[in-house]
Amino acid sequence: MNFILKMAWRDSRASRRRLALFSLSIVLGIAALTGIGSMGENLRRTVELQTKSLLGSDLAVTARKPFDEEAMKYFRGVGGEVATEVAFATQLNFTKGAGERKLVQLVAMSGGFPFYGELVTTPAGALAQLADGQSALLEETLLVQFGVQVGDEVRLGAGTFKVAGALKKIPGDAAVIALFSPRVFISPAAMEATGLLKKDGFARHRVHLKLRPGVDGDALARTMKERFQGARFQFDTVEERKRQLGTTLKDIYSFLSLVGFVALFLGAVGVASAVHVYIKQKVATVAVLRCLGASGRTGFAIYLVQGIGLGVVGSAVGAALGVAVQFVLPVVMKDFLPFEVELFIAWASLAKGAAAGLVICVLFTLLPLLTVRRVSPLVALRSALGETARLDPLTPVVYVAITAAVLGFAILQTGHWQTGLGFTGMMALGFGLLGGLAKLVSWAAKKFVPRKPLTYVVRQGLANLHRPNNRTVLLLLSLGLGTFLMINLVLVRATILDKIMGVGAGARPNLMFFDVQDDQYPQLEKILKDTGTPITVSAPIVTMKIASIRGQPVAELLQDETKVLTRAGAAKEAKGGKGGGLAARFGGGANASQPARDSGRIPSWTLTREYRSSYRGKIDETEKISAGQWIGRAKAGEPRVPVSVEEGLAKDLQLALGDEIVFDVQGVPMRTYVASFRTVEWQRMQPNFFVLFPEGVLEPAPKTFAAAVRAATPADAARAQAAVARELPGISAIDLALILQTFDGIFAKVAFVITFMAGFTVVTGIVVLVGAILTGRFQRIKETVLLRTLGATRRQLTQIQLVEYAVLGVLATVTGGVLAIAGNALLAHYVFKTSVSLPVPALLASMAAAVAVTVITGLLANRGVADHPPLEVLRNET
Amino acid sequence: MSDQSMLKVERLTKTYRTAAGGDLTVLREVSFDLRAGASVAIVGPSGSGKTTLLGLCAGLDRPSSGTVEIAGESIGEMNEDARALVRNAQVGFVFQNFQLIPTLTALENVLVPVELAGDSTREPEARELLGRVGLGARCDHYPVQLSGGEQQRVALARAFMNRPKILFCDEPTGNLDGDTAAAMVELIFGLNREKGTTLVLVTHDLELAKKCGRIIRLKGGVVVSDEVA
Known part of the structure; x- marks a missing residue:
């Protein structure tokens, strides 16, 4: 052992610069991995914090009557901070102008709400003025719509208030938006003074809790549900809000996992190719x-020790670099970062990254190292003998170990064995394809390259692909895998950003109009077009109730407590639209029925509620048919109408495909059957429905319309609202900008992190490409010098290398590109569950860049050889 | 010279499989016996099988048939690791192209055989050996910093470091100029006499061969003569 360590150390002395170059790829790979791990953790915390601002607190408890002393005592006893809020609908009277009135939500808050996020007013600090008991804070939309200025007076019940300012942003918007009326804030004392607050009336009482660190809001909510079983409280937690963000957070973490995997794999490929040459x-x-x-064994052990040393040093330096990047970058890029990252060292991520890096590095080193075991001592006599061509029995064992390690790491990274298996399978496929292609290229270069009419340099360049000591397999594998992973990342980035932007900003509507009567619609369309905010989405809405299911009348069903969960249903009804944004307006909360589902009974509210259904010829991009068949147009004369039911509701109603539902459409019974189930992205702020009818049935029924527009600026939104309010006063408008701001804030951060991490990993990939080519330089140095000695000009040497690198670069890039497209499609389908994006310009640019990097690095790497006297190089390299 | 047999070769044959699938016999039925302390030169034209014979005798390769015994131990049946132990304990090498490890200093190169055997106490002896070959002041130099003759002298010091019973030299002066070659020959034979080592020398150089007690001539893989010099 002593000799092995001593020899490994001594032998490394002369090669340390070269070893440093070799380790650069693993250093960067691990730096990216640990950086991503830590940054991911940081991002997770930042987003968690941001997500908390969707609610403004850790836990919100809502009731329809004031909390009794026992409940308040309990809330205060939980620890942390408590804030209260009372809100109810009332008329706001404008004293200015024609004395218009508007239904608003009057809100009074006490305590330190919001605990997370910020309440933004214009002018800043307007909230503090409420304490005087004579000021009111109005949602900005009211000021815009009714031309009210700060300082104007408004009346609420018996009280007159001075407008202290405009409310621009408040955490917890997502909940309030479901009430669909603008808010007016006054102090609790002032609310009392208005005389509007009715005991046990329609007021909504809410307690916000900021929990002590480490207290699980969800668990506490469950305990409270038990504790206050009969009280009909509604609980909102941050987790619940996170569900509103849909799969976006899951996607970002999956993407970060992928980037980490890619970074480490790139590093491992770099090390393997370097060690192979070494x-x-x-x-x-x-x-x-x-x-x-x-x-x-001794020879093997000497170089294994070096490999482990390389891995240990690479992991340590990489981990340190990962931490440094994380700390330095936000400082350097302070002005560009769209958010503040709360920096901390994620030790667990760091240790995980460094350990995984070390294991993968050593395993990838083992593969080329195995040849050491087979080196014959005869090579000392006859150097041409080289190593034996026979397969080392340990080679398959190492391959299995590498596969197991990669699989283990992939599963650890992604948290899902299927995804991990997919990642590993794709890598194995890439490895196999590139290895096969390399063999094919070598064979074809030997078999089919004609002597004429090719020039010497072209022949020599092509011959380099098959001659002994060729780098075809090594370079095609490393370059191909490198470009595959990098281009894949570029494509996946586009796919996921497209998905996020589809949910987030972009062309999504941010101003909605409701209760548009049939005959008002053309006028509304014209007004909005004239104001420069044309309607982007609209939907007809027909109200209806369920009369019977599978032939059993609803009234009869409701009597059967074995089938229907009545109390839970009543509780849900009392919630008044919990869940995702507009879902509440049209359909109700998508997640509202869990207790009923758990009990195996139908929640009664699903049977008794009024359904706002629509009809369409096709499903839109926020929906997906999960079972059955979508029928966009009803056949004339068909006795039953095919409808599509949202999956969650179908589960609540325990529906199967083909089940008959009779709807009472404003007095007219309509027989339908369930033709399909649909998943709906409720978090998309646009009209979505529980029940969708085909075209050709509901058109004659009395209906209203909902229409949505995308206003580019708040001023555009204000102009559109004002114009509609002026000409069609009965139409309600909701400015979604406030809630969208919070969502978009999160999506902007996510997009930035994705772009940054992808960029960092692409840099790692480039280093691997450069490293692979630079290490190859040592293989060819002697023959290049010999050619020079024999009279080859620098130009000829350059051309020979150009031919070889261009062929390898193009082949590796094309194969890598094809694999990347396939990988992107698979990831889009199975991991991100979205349609695939193929940004052709980015794809072509990436491929061209990969070829350019290969050729330019190849030429630069060999430039030094041609610059030195042949004798000097020959002597140094013997 | 004692009566003890140090190297015994019997009916040694080596056949290689060619790329075309045929067989190529490079050494056929070679037999000889060498007493401890004796010296033998194996001579013959290029391609006659000299180096192959040397490799087989030194346990660097396995014969297709026949046996090789070093100091009474048959090495033909041993696996590679067992042969390595025999080499480490009994054999010294001097190669035509020196074969120093480029990443080790002269002293470290000389120490490799004993350190491999787990003995790390013999640095003074290694320095002395380097002094004997005239390189006492060059102990810390790397091979690339030494001339060809100096490198070969380091190789010779290394060859004697494990006190081998038998020394194999493959064209030891093949890469050296006349004066340097002569000095090298003096050193090889001087140390050989001093240490009582058996010497097997492969060479083209008949003058060098004549310095050995015995000359075996090979042609086409067959011994054509075996005579006392």
């Missing part, structure tokens, strides 16, 4: 050691 140069040394009595 070991080739050590064959003579190993042969001499064998002659002098070293066993195969």
Whole structure:
């Protein structure tokens, strides 16, 4: 052992610069991995914090009557901070102008709400003025719509208030938006003074809790549900709000996992190719050691120690670099970062990254190292003998170990064995394809390259692809896998950003109009077009109730407590639209029925509620048919109408495909059957429905319309609202900008992190490409010098290399590109569950860049050789 | 010279499989016996099988048939690791192209055989050996910093470091100029006499061969003569 360590150390002395170059790829790979791990953790915390601002607190408890002393005592006893809020609908009277009135939500808050996020007013600090009991804070939309200025007076019940300012943003918007009326804030005392607050009336009482660190809001909510079983409280937690963000958070973490995997794999590929070349140069040394009595194991152990040393140093430096990047970058890029990252060292991520890096590095080193065991001592006598061509029995074992390690790491990274298996399978496929292609290219270069009419340099360049000591397999594998992973990342980035932007900003509507009567619609369309905010989405709405299911009348069903969960249903009804944004307006909360589902009974509210259904010829991008068949147009004369039911509701109603539902459409019974189930992205702020009818049935029924527009600026939104309010006063408008701001804030952060991490990993990939080519330089240095000695000009040498690198670069890039497209499609389908994006310009640019990097690095790497006197190089390299 | 047999070769044959699938016999039925302390030169034209014979005798390769015994131990049946132990304990090498490990200093190169055997106490002896070959002041130099003759002298010091019973030299002066070669020959034979080592020398150089007690001539893989010099 002593000799092995000593020899490994001594032998490394002369190669340390080269070893440093080799380790650069693993250093960067691990830096990216640990950086991503830590940044991911940081991002997770930041987003968690941001997500908390969707609610403004850790836990909100809502009731329809004031909380009694016992409940308040309990809330205060939980620890942390408590804030209260009372809100109810009332008329706001404008004293200015024609004395218009508007239904608003009057809100009074006490305590430190919001605990997370910020309440933004214009002018800043307007909230503090409420304490005087004579000021009111109005949602900005009211000021815009009714031309009210700060300082104007408004009346609420018996009280007159001075407008202290405009409310621009408040955490917890998502909940309030469901009430669909603008808010007016006054102090609790002032609310009392208005005389509007009715005991046990329609007021909504809410307690916000900021919990002590480490207290699980969800668990506490469950305990409270038990504790206050009969009280009909509604609980909102941050987790619940996170569900509103849909799969976006899951997607970002999946993407970060992918980036980490790619970074480490790139590093491993870089190390494997470098060690392969390194070991080739050590064959003579190993042969001499064998002659002098070293066993195969000893030779192997010497270089394994070096490999482990490389891995340990690479992991440590990489981890340190990962931390440094994380700390330095936000400082350097302070002005560009769209958010403040709360920096901390995620030790667990760091240790995980460094350990995984070390294991993967050592395993990938083992593969080329195995040849050391087989080096014959005869090589010392006849250097041409090289290593044996026979397969080392340990080679398959190492391959299995590498596969197991990669799989284990992929599962650890993604948290899902299927995804991990997919990642590993894709890598294995890439490895196999590139290896096969390399063999094919070598064979074809030997078999089919004609002597004429090719020039010497072209022939020599092509011959380099098959001659002994060729780098075809090595470079095609490393370049191909490198470009595959990098381009894949570029494409996946586009796919996921498209998905996020589809949910987030972009062309999504941010101003909605409701209760538009049939005959008002053309006028509304014209007004909005004239104001420069044309309607982007609209939907007809027909109200109806369920009369019977599978032939059993609803009234009869409701009597059967074995089938229907009545109390829970009543509780849900009392919630008044919990869940995702507009879902509440049209359909109700998508997640509202869990207790009923758990009990195996139908929640009664699903049977008794009024359904706002629509009809369409096709499903839109926020929906997906999960079972059955979508029928966009009803056949004339068909006795039953095919409808599509949202999956969650179908579960609540325990529906199967083909089940008959009779709807009472404003007095007219309509027989339908369930033709399909649909998943709906409720978090998309646009009209979505529980029940969708085909075209050709509901058109004659009395209906209203909902229409949505995308206003580019708040001023545009204000102009559109004012114009509609002026000409069609009965139409309600909801400015979604407030809630969208919070969502978009999160999506902007996510998009930035995705772009940054992808960029960082692409840099790692480039280093791997450069490293692979630079290490290849040592393989060819002797023959390049010999050619020079024999009279080859620099130009000829350059052309020979240009041919070789161009062929390898193009082949590797095309194969990598094809694999990347396939990988992106699979990831889009199975991991991100979205349609695939293929940004052709980015794809072509990436491929061109990969070829350029290969060729330019290849030429630059060999430039030094041609610059030195042949004798000097020959002497140094012997 | 004692009566003890140090190297015994019997009916040694080596056949290689060619790329075309045929067989190529490079050494056929070679037999000889060498007493401890004796010296033998194996001579013959290029391709006659000299180096193959040397490799087989030194346990660097396995014969297709026949046996090789070093100091009474048959090495033909041993696996590679067992042969490595025999080499480490009994054999010294001097190669035509020196075969120093480029990443080790002269002293470290000389120490490799004993350190491999787990003995790390013999640095003074290694320095002395380097002094004997005239390189006492060059102990810390790397091979690339030494001339060809100096490198070969380091190789010779290394060859004697494990006190081998038998020394194999493959064209030891093949890469050296006349004066340097002569000095090298003096050193090889001087140390050989001093240490009582058996010497097997492969060479083209008949003058060098004549310095050995015995000359075996090979042609086409067959011994054509075996005579006392």
